[in-house]
Amino acid sequence: MFDLFAQGFQQMGDLLAIAMVAFGVFLGVMFGCVPGLNGNTALVLVLPLTYKLPRMAAFSLIMGIYIGSCSGGLISAILLNIPGAASNVATQFDGSPMARKGEAGKALGTGIFYSFIGSIIGFLALFFLSGPVASIAINFGKADYFWMAFFALTMVISLSSKNLWKGLAVACLGLLCSFIGASEVDGTTRMTLGEHALDAGINLIPALIGIYAVGELINASKSFSKKTTIETNYKIKGFGFTLKEFKEQIGNMLTSGIVGAFIGILPGIGGMTANLVAYSISKSTSKHPEKYGTGYMGGVVASETANNACVGGAMIPLFALGIPGDTFTAVMLGVMMVHGLQPGPLVMTKNADFIYGIFVALMLANIFCVILQYFGIKLFVRMLAVPKHILLPVIMVLSLVGSIAINNRIFDAWIVLIFGIVGIIMNRLEFPITPIILGFILGPLAETNLRRALMLSKGELLPLVSNTPSIILIALTILSLVLAPRLLKREAKATKDLQETQVKA
Amino acid sequence: MQNNKPKKNFTDLISGIVVMALAAFFYWTTIGTKSFMKAGKGRLAPDTVPKAVAIAMFALGVIIIVKWLINTKQGKIAPAEKEDDSANTEGMTEEQIKNRRLFQKITLPCTLVLIFLYILLMPEIGFTIATFFFLTLQITLLSTDLSAKSWLKSLLIALVASVGIYIIFGCAFGLAVPKVSFIDLGLSSLYRSIFG
Numbered sequence A: 001m002f003d004l005f006a007q008g009f010q011q012m013g014d015l016l017a018i019a020m021v022a023f024g025v026f027l028g029v030m031f032g033c034v035p036g037l038n039g040n041t042a043l044v045l046v047l048p049l050t051y052k053l054p055r056m057a058a059f060s061l062i063m064g065i066y067i068g069s070c071s072g073g074l075i076s077a078i079l080l081n082i083p084g085a086a087s088n089v090a091t092q093f094d095g096s097p098m099a100r101k102g103e104a105g106k107a108l109g110t111g112i113f114y115s116f117i118g119s120i121i122g123f124l125a126l127f128f129l130s131g132p133v134a135s136i137a138i139n140f141g142k143a144d145y146f147w148m149a150f151f152a153l154t155m156v157i158s159l160s161s162k163n164l165w166k167g168l169a170v171a172c173l174g175l176l177c178s179f180i181g182a183s184e185v186d187g188t189t190r191m192t193l194g195e196h197a198l199d200a201g202i203n204l205i206p207a208l209i210g211i212y213a214v215g216e217l218i219n220a221s222k223s224f225s226k227k228t229t230i231e232t233n234y235k236i237k238g239f240g241f242t243l244k245e246f247k248e249q250i251g252n253m254l255t256s257g258i259v260g261a262f263i264g265i266l267p268g269i270g271g272m273t274a275n276l277v278a279y280s281i282s283k284s285t286s287k288h289p290e291k292y293g294t295g296y297m298g299g300v301v302a303s304e305t306a307n308n309a310c311v312g313g314a315m316i317p318l319f320a321l322g323i324p325g326d327t328f329t330a331v332m333l334g335v336m337m338v339h340g341l342q343p344g345p346l347v348m349t350k351n352a353d354f355i356y357g358i359f360v361a362l363m364l365a366n367i368f369c370v371i372l373q374y375f376g377i378k379l380f381v382r383m384l385a386v387p388k389h390i391l392l393p394v395i396m397v398l399s400l401v402g403s404i405a406i407n408n409r410i411f412d413a414w415i416v417l418i419f420g421i422v423g424i425i426m427n428r429l430e431f432p433i434t435p436i437i438l439g440f441i442l443g444p445l446a447e448t449n450l451r452r453a454l455m456l457s458k459g460e461l462l463p464l465v466s467n468t469p470s471i472i473l474i475a476l477t478i479l480s481l482v483l484a485p486r487l488l489k490r491e492a493k494a495t496k497d498l499q500e501t502q503v504k505a
Numbered sequence B: 001m002q003n004n005k006p007k008k009n010f011t012d013l014i015s016g017i018v019v020m021a022l023a024a025f026f027y028w029t030t031i032g033t034k035s036f037m038k039a040g041k042g043r044l045a046p047d048t049v050p051k052a053v054a055i056a057m058f059a060l061g062v063i064i065i066v067k068w069l070i071n072t073k074q075g076k077i078a079p080a081e082k083e084d085d086s087a088n089t090e091g092m093t094e095e096q097i098k099n100r101r102l103f104q105k106i107t108l109p110c111t112l113v114l115i116f117l118y119i120l121l122m123p124e125i126g127f128t129i130a131t132f133f134f135l136t137l138q139i140t141l142l143s144t145d146l147s148a149k150s151w152l153k154s155l156l157i158a159l160v161a162s163v164g165i166y167i168i169f170g171c172a173f174g175l176a177v178p179k180v181s182f183i184d185l186g187l188s189s190l191y192r193s194i195f196g
Helices: A002-013 A015-033 A039-052 A055-079 A086-137 A142-160 A166-180 A204-222 A241-249 A252-267 A269-284 A298-321 A329-340 A346-350 A352-383 A388-405 A411-429 A434-458 A468-504 B009-030 B048-073 B094-125 B127-143 B148-174 B182-195
Strands: none
Touching: A002 A252, A002 A329, A002 A352, A015 A055, A015 A269, A015 A352, A015 B182, A039 A055, A039 A204, A039 A329, A055 A086, A055 A166, A055 A298, A055 A329, A055 A352, A086 A252, A086 A269, A086 A298, A086 A346, A142 A298, A142 A434, A142 A468, A166 A411, A166 B009, A204 A329, A204 A411, A204 A434, A204 B094, A241 A252, A252 A269, A252 A298, A269 A329, A269 A468, A269 B148, A298 A329, A298 A346, A298 A352, A329 A434, A329 B148, A346 A352, A346 A468, A388 A411, A388 B094, A388 B148, A434 B048, A434 B182, B009 B048, B094 B127, B127 B148, B148 B182
């Protein structure tokens, strides 16, 4: 293991990769703290860059953005009373009242410190779980793979949709889009309407960019020039809290970190659910639940630990199974393919040096994130005034460049536009978006393995459901259908807390 | 703008129709698929799964509409929400607010048309010129300000950004963006003569 870490360090050893981590963290924090922009937007912005950078440098940049964007939003949540991103909503509950009480420095210090702790917990989860999960998945048969895809899709639908039927419908849409082009089993071209550019299917990256970037451009353009007051009266000494306070929060910190990492593992939900659920659990298990929402440090601890712990968690299914849990990891999957890595359990063994390089990059990103936020708050506060009407069109241009450059053809820019329109319509009609993406990614995995499994069993259905892994996965699928609504209830409760807090304030 | 009669919420009715239409469209695309593989026991044809998913999706569309009908009859659906932008308009004059509302309405269609034209024209007029025009218009549109000063600002930013992006991604990174116009080619050869 240590030699693998050494290899990881070697991979990360060159200056370019280290510089990219720092650059990524900077971009991530900046995009995280500006309301309306987020880590996904930052990733789309640098996408063309990631194709041409050496593999390790490209992923160092991505790791930096991921870590930075998760905690950057705490700055605006505390100083602006607007969460910079959905993953910092719960930070605002107590962070903002703390700032108004004159404890902005303490709130910021707490947020930065516990983001760091959260990332460490997520990292540990990634480090210890991804290997074992991959080694289980490596022995999967065709039928097991089909059930795994089925399980992941069920989870996404049940977790990300308020309306189950609508979630199912868009998942079908994603599946159908993924079937376009040559089928993997027999090479038959289908559903292309004679358009040869579609023979190889729709590329993941343009589809993702379309669904996200175009909609985001339009949504963000609506939200600007909101009048805001920035709390500027603060000083940070150390991290602003005492050793006694730290000891008091240890339980809260560990629970929130584990909750965050666990939610990260689940596909379809991420930082935005994690911080709310962790906050709600922290509040209900605390000795002083009445203090939450009035500017209590524990609220910031719960939210910021959980959202950063999510990052490590979300990468477990990506690396171990090749299944991304959210948009960010879905784009990462696309970039992995651009760099010739075949996502799936084999990556862990075949490209162990790369995976350990990522581990090292994550740790570095984590350290840079603390330093950058601690010393750069004034700079980032100034960034809050970044003119979005200039930035968003430039992001649009770069996202098109990123799409065209994948296969060197304009056709993929049209895919961006078409999926952009689909995304806007779905958004207007209140459809959840994540099931489309997961349907799109899991479609080929599910269909190909189902067809192969049926061929092997000569059409018999029993062998498809009698394997041990298959039975376990089917059980997990049923379990997730039962448990998902309870998790959503937690989130809804936490959101209600927010409204109550805001009324009080 | 207070309206006492709650507006009926048609979101789910339209959703159902859209789902059914898309499902029908995808089903249609699968018709006439010819398989290279011989049929046999346990061998699904390449269009079996897509067809099944399309039929399921159609059924989901029907369910969404039926649920909408039931919920509307029982009065369970919350009326359509109006967008509240009062927080954003504080301290603005009547005319500015009117202006803002107008821009909010046209931003979406205009942006889509601009992106459409941008992609359409890029292979014809080259990356730099297409990007320059796209950025100028899009930045001006989003700035909701049509004064001469604002245009000039957008123009300058678009100029710097389009040339900058072309040099960084088209030349330095060698990404395949359409290099057509004399400006693209000129910038490329300029880049080569400086950096080799």
